[in-house]
Amino acid sequence: MDMLKYSIGRLLRSLITLFIVLSMVFLLMRLMPVEGYFGARGDNMAPEVKEQILKSLGLLDPWYKQLVSFWGRLLHGDLGESIVYRRGASCASIIGPKIATSFRFGIVSLLIQNIVGLPLGVLMANKKNGVVDKLGNVYILIINAVPAAVYYLLLQLGGSNIFGISMIYRPGDVSTMILPVICLSLGGIATNAMWMRRYMVDQMNMDYIRLAKAKGLSSKKVAFSHVVRNAFIPMAQSLPRSIIFTLAGSLYVESLFSIPGMGALLVTAIQRQDNTLVQAVVLLFSAMSVVSMLLGDIAMVICDPRIKLTSGKGGRV
Amino acid sequence: MFSQFHLKNRLYDKMEEGIKEKLEEELTDDLFTEAPFNAKEAETTSFENYSYWRSTLKVFLSKKTTVFILSFLLILLVFCFVQPYLPGQKDPNRIFNNPETGIQLKNVAPCAEFWFGTNTIGQDLWSRIWAGTRTSLFIGSVTAVVSAVIGIAFGCIWGYAKKMDKVFTEIYNVLDNIPYTVLRTLITYILSPSLGTMIFVMCLTGWIGIARLIRNLVLVVRDREYNLASRCLGTPASKIIIRNVVPQLVSVIMLETALAIPAAIGTEVYLTYIGLGLPVSIPSLGNLINEGRMVMLVSSLRYQLFFPVLAVSAITISFYALGNAFSDASDPRNHK
Numbered sequence: 231m232d233m234l235k236y237s238i239g240r241l242l243r244s245l246i247t248l249f250i251v252l253s254m255v256f257l258l259m260r261l262m263p264v265e266g267y268f269g270a271r272g273d274n275m276a277p278e279v280k281e282q283i284l285k286s287l288g289l290l291d292p293w294y295k296q297l298v299s300f301w302g303r304l305l306h307g308d309l310g311e312s313i314v315y316r317r318g319a320s321c322a323s324i325i326g327p328k329i330a331t332s333f334r335f336g337i338v339s340l341l342i343q344n345i346v347g348l349p350l351g352v353l354m355a356n357k358k359n360g361v362v363d364k365l366g367n368v369y370i371l372i373i374n375a376v377p378a379a380v381y382y383l384l385l386q387l388g389g390s391n392i393f394g395i396s397m398i399y400r401p402g403d404v405s406t407m408i409l410p411v412i413c414l415s416l417g418g419i420a421t422n423a424m425w426m427r428r429y430m431v432d433q434m435n436m437d438y439i440r441l442a443k444a445k446g447l448s449s450k451k452v453a454f455s456h457v458v459r460n461a462f463i464p465m466a467q468s469l470p471r472s473i474i475f476t477l478a479g480s481l482y483v484e485s486l487f488s489i490p491g492m493g494a495l496l497v498t499a500i501q502r503q504d505n506t507l508v509q510a511v512v513l514l515f516s517a518m519s520v521v522s523m524l525l526g527d528i529a530m531v532i533c534d535p536r537i538k539l540t541s542g543k544g545g546r547v
Numbered sequence: 548m549f550s551q552f553h554l555k556n557r558l559y560d561k562m563e564e565g566i567k568e569k570l571e572e573e574l575t576d577d578l579f580t581e582a583p584f585n586a587k588e589a590e591t592t593s594f595e596n597y598s599y600w601r602s603t604l605k606v607f608l609s610k611k612t613t614v615f616i617l618s619f620l621l622i623l624l625v626f627c628f629v630q631p632y633l634p635g636q637k638d639p640n641r642i643f644n645n646p647e648t649g650i651q652l653k654n655v656a657p658c659a660e661f662w663f664g665t666n667t668i669g670q671d672l673w674s675r676i677w678a679g680t681r682t683s684l685f686i687g688s689v690t691a692v693v694s695a696v697i698g699i700a701f702g703c704i705w706g707y708a709k710k711m712d713k714v715f716t717e718i719y720n721v722l723d724n725i726p727y728t729v730l731r732t733l734i735t736y737i738l739s740p741s742l743g744t745m746i747f748v749m750c751l752t753g754w755i756g757i758a759r760l761i762r763n764l765v766l767v768v769r770d771r772e773y774n775l776a777s778r779c780l781g782t783p784a785s786k787i788i789i790r791n792v793v794p795q796l797v798s799v800i801m802l803e804t805a806l807a808i809p810a811a812i813g814t815e816v817y818l819t820y821i822g823l824g825l826p827v828s829i830p831s832l833g834n835l836i837n838e839g840r841m842v843m844l845v846s847s848l849r850y851q852l853f854f855p856v857l858a859v860s861a862i863t864i865s866f867y868a869l870g871n872a873f874s875d876a877s878d879p880r881n882h883k
Contacts, residue, residue: 247717251724261737375809375863377816377836380856383843478726481821496729497821500736508736512729519724 237528244524251516256300259509260293267313267505309513310506315499321510325495329477331401332484332491336476339411343418350419351426356453358431366423373420379482382413386486399487410487414480426461433457466533470525474518599879603798607876613869620865627684630677637671639678639830644669654848663854666838672854675830680858682742682831686815687808689746694753695804699796701754702761703788707769719759727752731814735823742825745818749811757803761796768795798877805870809863816859832859 267283268275275283284290288299303310309321316324354363373381389409390397399406430453433439442452479493496515499507608614630636637643643652643665651669655661663672705715731748738744768774769792777787812832818824819833820840827834832855839852 247720247724250721254721255725255733258733258737263737263739371864371867374867375860376856377813377859379816379820379840380836380852383840383852387843481817496732500732501822508733512733515726515729516724519726523720523724 233531236531240524240527244520248517248520251520252304252513253297253301255512255516256297256509257293259505259512260289260296262505262508263503264289265503304513309510312504312507314502314504315507321507324507325492325510325514328479328490328492328495331489332479332493333477335407335410335414335483335489335491336479337473338407339414339418340472340476342411342415343422346415347419347422348426351423352430352453352458354423354427355430355434356449363427366427370420370424373417378417381416382482382486385409385413385416397487399489401490406487410483410489413483413486429461429464430457433460463530463534467526467530470529471519471522474522474525477518478515602879602882603876606882607873610872613872616865616868616872620862620869623680623862623865624684627677627681630674637674639674640670640828642669643671654842654851656847657850664850666851667842672835672851675835676832676854676858679830679832679835679855680862682825682829683812683815683833683859684808684862686742686746686749686831687811690749690753690811691804691807693746693750694757694807695800697750698754698757698803699761699793699800702758703765703792705758706762706765707784707788707792715762719755722755723759728817731818732821732823735818740818740823740825742829745815745825748818749814753807753811757800760799760803764796764799765792768792798874801877802870802874805866805873809866812859812862 264280264284267287267289268280281290288296291299307322309325312319312321312324350362350366354366357363386397386409389395389412395409396403396406397409399410434457439452439456442456443449447455477492479489479491479495481493481497483489484491484493485497492511496508496511499511608617643661644650645652652661652665653667653669655665655669657664661671661673663676666672666675701715704711705719706712730752734748734751735744738747765788774787774791777791778784815824815831815833816836817833819831819837824833824837825831827838835855836852836859839849839855842848843852
């Protein structure tokens, strides 16, 4: 009952947050350069024609009127039509297939990140300053220090030169998925391992761990039945976010391997000054963020019985 | 049992008697005199002269690798600003032409004249990399300092004022719900790319995380007994925050600030990658890497990518390693 009450309260607050965030982003985007509404022919247009276009898009109305009509259209699922990217196509029809592609890559890489990264962190923490720990730290340092754009490029070159795998993704050809997935996973493996290691090292000095050791549990059992289980709680909070944000794709990887995913869409839309498409993508990302936080909070409450189920208290920070 | 116990007691009694006799022989009354009252001595405490910052510094500098990285970074910083004034340095934006043919000296491999070679339009890569490091470090440090100042101020108020907590938390939730990359990209697009825009955009998102961190730490420290005592004695809140709370957070703040610099460089590389970076006339590590990336496929030109990447990696690794060493050193449990 408490759980249900909490979820409903949290859901309502999320809806309010979503409303504020989307309105803010929408108003922010009214400041975008107007050139983005005319498309490629904008340079040759007479000022009257331009004004006519802006008027037909409702952009000359006062901001509150625009906001109301924006919410009206949004509630009907209408994200507007693309201006340059694919003229006249609805933004939803452009975004849909791209999301599916990005999700396919993202979810595989997310699995690898967790399956490889978390055990690596545990191994590193178990023998602090051992060989595995040192090698792991070097790996983490390299991944953090070298810009992603650069080591992706090296991987792409190396992979295609040494193993003869195609540099470009071809839909349906599984072997061309290997390199992008590796690229997508490297950073996450490092983050997961680093986080897990630090968490375990911190917990080792806690009183309850010392008690567990004092009562004679083997260090392996302490690590797995106490530390790892507790480490899972913050994981539970971030997991929904990680899953949902696989939909957003990765700009670097997708542009390198020519994957028709979401990652490059925002950037392409910005570069080609397609304002309605920019707006649709930004709104989608903001909505994803709000929803993933909501799910993360609920998942954490389910996993951690210590958290009090009162919706009134301050909230998640 | 009983007899054994009895025997032991008697033995102790005898030993005690012996000690008593000996003491009475040695400790005569004239050894004891009354001390005159000394106000200064009455106040002195007898523990070792402990200073938190001195021992932090001592632990920090006790590792050889830390000292090495620190001196490397200092030399790099100094050289960065001295480099343009050294003799024989070239203007980073000058395009070099072959004096005989008048054709640009494009893609010259590293040689005695151009230490790091030239780029695709014939500019000296060595001086461009130093100029780029200057720009990027400038962006990074301004961002780090501004974010830290705003973040600390915001975080302290947020954590200290109980009544405001709910309001600030809601504001935070809204701000944190807009993905930072999207916000940065969007605002750079709206404001059109420039040095000012870039710094503004990074500060805009940079302080949020710091504010949250500080708020959580302030919450922990705020209700400690000594602060309670201060409040009871009528100390104003501003004084408690500045004197009692902030000094506890200094190590965290310094770590965050140190890590914000490489993060800003990374963001700059990203913004440049998506075409919202600085114009090429302002060399930065971001646009140098981007230029290098474009010629990456020609193996003889890879030096154009290699050198900027080397610069970014060296700076990032140094800041990371120093930040971690410092956070270890600032923990009193690691002090001797």
